[in-house]
Amino acid sequence: MPIKAQSNEESRVRNDSVEEIFIPEEPKWSLDEIILPEDVKNQILDVATYADNSHRVFELWGFKKTHKFSRRIGINLYGAPGTGKTMAAHAIAKNLGRKILIVNYADIESKFVGETPKNIRKAFEAAQKSNSILFFDEADAILSKRVTNMTQAVDVSVNQTRSVMLMLMNEFQDFIIFATNFIENFDPAFMRRISIHIKFTLPDEACRKKLWRMYTPPEVPNNLDFDELAKKFDGISGSDIANAMLNAAFKAARLKLDELDKNLVFEAVENILVSKRANAGNS
Ligand SMILES: Nc1ncnc2c1ncn2[C@@H]1O[C@H](COP(=O)(O)OP(=O)(O)O)[C@@H](O)[C@H]1O
Ligand SMILES: [Mg+2]
Structure with a gap:
């Protein structure tokens, strides 16, 4: 990460682009579009119905006295x-009747020392101003363990970013959603400030069957057997299933077939599995 002085021109351009990044969106998915095991869905529902039940819990049941500063809900x-975490964040916001403000680390990371914490602050402000749900997607980069070996200005900057994030989280009295594929990298200081953790796993056979069905449009002529597909391929995600179906459909169309043949779907899944195995050797 190169560190260099920032000219006014660069600063103006960057600030403009940062502001453009923090635009709340209408949530793109709802809970009924996500296939998950019952227990995971229920955990999401507990959070997603929070707004409906907050009066009962805090006022009628007196939790506002025992849990004074618990209006901040870290999830x-x-x-x-590829198991539906990003989808679930949208669905939670949708259920709460709020827009979602998505922050990706790449959006806020700056090559200029000291800019990244500023950008994080802007994200929090933008969420508050627009009353939207703050969502840090792929949050491991930002919530990972502190760098202890601070030999470079870059490391100092990384730790500054963590400190600012912790401070803003402490002050914030609203939902903050995080999603990560690497919880093992999370700093314990952040873990303590997040009260709800929901684990997403690869779909079991029953969920895979629903996913195969869901990603096969009713219009497409086919000879697919969803039971067979669900049994045949284990260790694949909802995202893999969605991708395999579309890839197979395009191949069938290119071959001018009358129907989506199941062998093309098998082949598409195999291709995905091969790439996953190759990638696993990398981690
Ligand atoms: N549980 C699921 N139910 C339905 N579709 C899913 C599910 N998981 C993944 N998908 C499909 O894969 C895509 C990527 O999922 P995403 O939520 O981005 O995964 P993650 O954030 O866990 O990596 C979704 O847009 C959807 O098409
Ligand atoms: Mg995601």
Whole structure:
């Protein structure tokens, strides 16, 4: 990460682009579009119905006295890639009747020392101003363990970013959602400030069957057997299933077939599995 002095021109350009990044969106998914095991869905529902039940819990049941500073709800969605964590963050916001403000680390990371913490602050402010749900997607980069070997200005900057993040989280009295594929990298200081952790796993056979069905449009002529597909391929995510179906459909169309043949779907899954295995050797 190069460190260099920032000219006014660069500063102006960057600030403009940062502000453009923090635009709240309408949530793209709802809970009924996500296939998850019952227990995971229930955990999400507990959070997603928070707004409906907050009066009862805090006022009628007196929790406002025992849990004075617990209006900040940190929610961490963690687990394997492609299992629906980003979708779930949208669905939670949707259920709460709020927009979602998505922050990706790449958006706020700056090559200028001291800019990244500023950008984080802006994200919090933007969420508050627009009353939207703050969502740090792929949050491991920002919540990872502190660098202890501070030999470079860059490391100091990384630790500054952590400190600012911790401070802002302490002050914030609203939902913050995080999603990560690497919870093992989270700093314990952040873990303590996040009260709800929901684990996402690869779909079991029953969920895979639902996913195969869900990602097969009713219009497409096919000879697929969802039971067979669910049994045949284990260790694949919802995202893999969605991708395999679309890849197979395009191949069938290119071959001018009358129907989506199951062998093309098998082949598409195999291709994905091969790339996953190759990538696993990398981690
Ligand atoms: N549980 C699921 N139910 C339905 N679709 C899913 C599920 N998991 C993944 N998908 C599909 O894969 C895509 C990527 O999922 P995403 O939520 O981004 O995964 P993650 O954030 O866990 O990496 C989704 O847009 C959707 O098409
Ligand atoms: Mg994601």
